Amino acid sequence: MWQPLPALRSSGKTSEVRNVIILIPDGCSQSMVTLARWTRGGPLAVDQIQAGAVRTHSASSLVTDSAAAGTALATGVKTANRMLGMAPPLDAALRPVDLPFAPYHPLATVLEGAKRSGRAAGLVVTVVVWDATPAAFAAHTVSRKSDVEILEQMLHQDLDVVFGGGRQLFLPAAAGGTRTDGRNLLDLLQTNRVQIVSNAKEMEHVASGKVWGIFAPASLSAEIDRSALTPDQPSLAQMTAKAISLLKQNPRGFFLMVEGSQVDKADHVNDPARAVREFLAFDDAVGVALQFAAGEGRGQTLVIACPDHDTGGMSLGQRTKTPQTVTDLTAPLAGMQVSVDVLAAKIGANRSAANIIANIEAWWNIRLTDAEAAEITNRVANGLALEPALAETVSRQHTAIGWTSFDHTGVDVPLWSYGPGRPVGLIDNTDVAFATARALHLDLPALTRTLYVDAQKAFPHAKLDTTNPALPALVIDTARLPVNQNLLILNGKEHRLGGVVVHIEKTGHTYLPQEAVDLLAATR
Ligand SMILES: [Zn+2]
Secondary structure (H helix, E strand, C coil): CCCCCCCCCCCCCCCCEEEEEEEEECCCCCCHHHHHHHHCCCCCEEEEEEEEEEEECCCCCCCCCHHHHHHHHHCCCCCCCCCCCCCCCCCCCCCCCCCCCCCECCCCCCCHHHCCCEEEEEEEEEEEEECCHHHHHHCCCCCCCCCCHHHHHCCCCCCCEEEEEEEHHHHHHCCCEEECCCCCHHHHHCCCCEEEECCCHHHHCCEEEEEEEEEEEEEEECCHHHHHHCCCCCCHHHHHHEEEEHCCCCCCCCEEEEEHHHHHHHCCCCCCCHHHHHHHHHHHHHHHHHHHCCCCCCCCCEECCCCCECCCEEEEEEECCCECCHHHHHHHHHHHCCHHHHHHHHCCCCCCCCHHHHHHHHHHHCCCCCHHHHHHHHHHHHHCHHHHHHHHHHHHHHEEEECHHHHHCCCCEEEEEEECCCCCCCCHHHHHHHHHHHHHHHCCHHHHHHHCEHHHHHHHCCCEEEECCCCCEEEEEEEEEEECCCCEEEECCCEEECCEEEEECCEEEECHHHHHHHHHHHCC
16 A cells, blocks of 8 residues: 655645544554564555654553543543543643643543534544544543443534444344443434445445444454455445545545554454554555545645554564564464454364364464463463463464563654644654644634533533433523533424533533533523
8 A cells, every 4th residue: 555655745834734634553663563564575654754753651651541542632631541531630640730621621622623613524443433542532431431421422423424343332232232222323323314334335335425334243353354254344444545535525624533443452462463464454544544645635634643552562573582584573473364363263162282282273374382382271271361372372482573561551652744734753642632733723722611611610500310311411491401412402492512511420510512501591
């Protein structure tokens, strides 16, 4: 997918910027880029736009999680791990000192700003669409685990393109889903004239309008398994190309976030072959974005890419092996035909050393010794899951790839950027939001004040009605505002708001758009 670009513009007037594309390979570092380049055997799309490095720590930890990292990239504020789109608590270890918002105050995102400025907005991922990274751009919850609330907010953000997985949570049990409230969210979207597609072919047929592509019950397949397991699922590059072709139809421009979501998943279990394939698929998506930014969108499109953090602490070379030739590095990985998840499924319940040896030879083209197989069975017996036990042991004994963790790490990550107003040098993850806001002429703090007014301050008699706990609503006199939605129901009339109502159970505060405050004031 790598193609040469015209000379880079390191500066340029941001007054010309209409579009911003942010691309995030979740959970990797520069080591992954080097491995991917040797694996491809040529330059990567990201190579021609390497621009610096990004500091990743969160407000609560030197090592961030995806929720806090996504919040920094989307809002320009470092929050505490696990929190989405809101200010950190006062006791967060590394909390910013000059933050003008109270703890747990929802923070406007660049996506919300883009929508408010009349632009189109899209999110493209390969995991469930409410996963931490996409959620950080379009939802506000104290916990990234609040999946139902996150999806409800995303549904009410008037998004133009959403591609990813997670069909389960859209459907009631009767239709094969996991919802306990009986609602069918795909029907709800269609009622609002949103097209729903569920495979690559249907996606390709969409020529205009709003679309949600939900391509799997949960996550999409790993790239290394996709053609064998689910050939009807689109690649990240295909989803990115379609998203751009739809979003660019908005005359005011667009904001798009693309996540190579599963680099992180592979790194968490130290599965190098799967990880590098995920990164290469991500790089193809970067190539698609750059072809647009350097072609039709030239001079009007800012592209920023960076991992949200590293995962796994990968290195090329480890205690017992220093690779000298390309073959030393890439040959063991080339023999691995499936992800460790598929390998573990092939091994199944029979976790004998003989069965493990046979399957690793069949699917990964590696012959384990009896001692190595015994190491795997011992680690599983001691409580490690089969997948990391397999992948880390094989990695260490039979590849030149080193790993230091099954978790995230705290190192700086590479920064890639292209187009007018592109950030360069060593930046903080919050600078990605600031560069985006500058390019799109958004005032994020002002937007936060406009979108998230403290209801109890504006209307001291405002109450939360939890008669239906699945669908709580803010009640102000005769007006109702369902929580996590963008609706104001007044005298039997529905007003669609330009923002969602957010309730923070932890503080008891509810936040609503200024637009709703004005509407209520006008009708008094
Ligand atoms: Zn992440």
